[in-house]
Amino acid sequence: MEEKNLEKPGSDDSKEMGVDDILLSLIGDGDPAALSRFYKNKSRFIYSLVLNIVRNDTDAEEITEDVFLKIWQNARSFDRSRGVAMAWVATIARRLAIDRTRSKYYKDRGREVDIESHNADNSENVMVGDNADTTTAGIEAREIKEALDQIGDTHRELIRLSYFEGYSHSMIAEKLKTPLGTVKTRIREAVVQLRGILDVKV
C-alpha cells in the first residue's frame, strides 16, 4: 500500500509532489478554499514560529495574518526547485517576524530589550534542551542541541545569533567585532556541518 495520509505536521515530503505543493498551486489559482485548507494544516506551525520570534501575541497574530496573505498573493512564485513548500513558507514567516523586531514601531513599543532577552531564552531552550520534554518539538530540540554541541563553540555561537536571535551578518560582525567576510564563511561552515549531522535532505 503506497497510500499516504493527508494530515502531516509542519513539513511535507521532501522531493515528492505533496499536498502542500498541490494546495499552493490551487492558491496560486485564486482558490480561497485551498488557502483555508492550507491555513488549517499549517497555521499552528507558522503562528508558533512567529510567536517564538516576536514574543508578543498581538504581533504574532498580525504577522501570521500577513504571512498567509503573502502566500495568497505570491503562491504562483513558489518554485519547488528552490526547496520544499514549507521551507519557502517558513522563510516568509521568519522574515516578516524579524523585520517586525527591527522596526521602529517595535522599538518604540519598548520591545527591543524584550526581544533580546526573549531570543536569548529561545536559543537557550533549544541549545540546552529539556530531557523531560517528550513532545515532537522537545525531541527535535534535543537532537538539534546534540548537533550544535558537535560543531564547536564558534560555529554554535554564529548559529545562535544568525538563526535563533535573528541577527544579520553585519549585525553579527559588529557584535562580535569580527570581519564580515569571516562571519559569512563561518556561518556557511556551520550550516554545512549541521546539515550533515542532522541529515537534512535536499
Add this chain to the structure above:
Amino acid sequence: MDHKEAYDLIESYAFGTLEAELYPAIQNHLDSGCDECISRLREASELSLRLAQSIPMVDPPARIETRIMDKIRNDRQRIKSPGPLKIQLPYWAAAAAAVLIVALGSGYVALSFQNIKLERRLVETSDVTALLNSPGMQFVDLQGVDPNPQAFGKVVIDPDKGAAVVYMYKLPQTPEGMEYQLWVMHEGKPTSAGVFTVTADGNAMLALNELDDMGDIGSFLVTIEPAGGQTSPTGMMYLTGPNVFHSDN
C-alpha cells in the same frame, strides 16, 4: 549584485535575517537561474525548516483565519486572473456542462472528465478543493519513466466518493498528431481514462469521477498515443504509479 555577493548572503536570505533592502537583489539573482545559489538556498532553507521544528507549538487564535478569509474574499481582481496551473484538455470546447461522461467499454468503471478551462476555474477548483478536504483523502505518486524520469505526478483520491484528481508535471510536449492517454489498470487490464495534452510547462490535470471498484484498481499509466487515443496502450510509457489503490480486503 554580482554572484559572489549573492552567494555570501544566501543563508541570511533563507533564515529571514537579511537586511530588508537586500531581498530584491538576491531575489533577482535567484530568478536569473543561478544554480549554485539555488542549491545553497535549498540547503540553508531546509536546515532552517528543520531547526524551526524544535520550537514549541502554540495554537493560534481562531480569529486569525476569519480575518484572513475576510480579506481575500474582497480580493476580486486576483480571482479574475489566470493562475500557473494552466490546464489544456481537448474536451473543453464540447463540455457545455462541467462534466463529460465517458462510457467505458468494460462497463464496470465509468469515468468522467472535467475540463479545467480558465473560465470555469472557480467552479472546478472548488470541486478539487472539496476532494482535498475530504477526511478520507489519500494521495499517491506517479513516477516518470526513462527516458523522461523528470516527469512526475500525483493522484489525489477520495475513496468514499469514488473521485480522483490526477496532476502531472514536466511531461515533454507531444509531437503533432499525438496525445497523452491516461490508463487505469484493473486487475492488469488497462481502461482508458482519457487523452490530454500539456501546457507549455509540461503540466496537466484530469479530474475523475464515479470511479467504481476502487479496490480493484492496480495502478495508473500514461502513454503517448495517436490523437484521439487508443482502446489499449500502444505507445511509450511516460508515467506510472504502481499498486496505488490496493484494497486491504
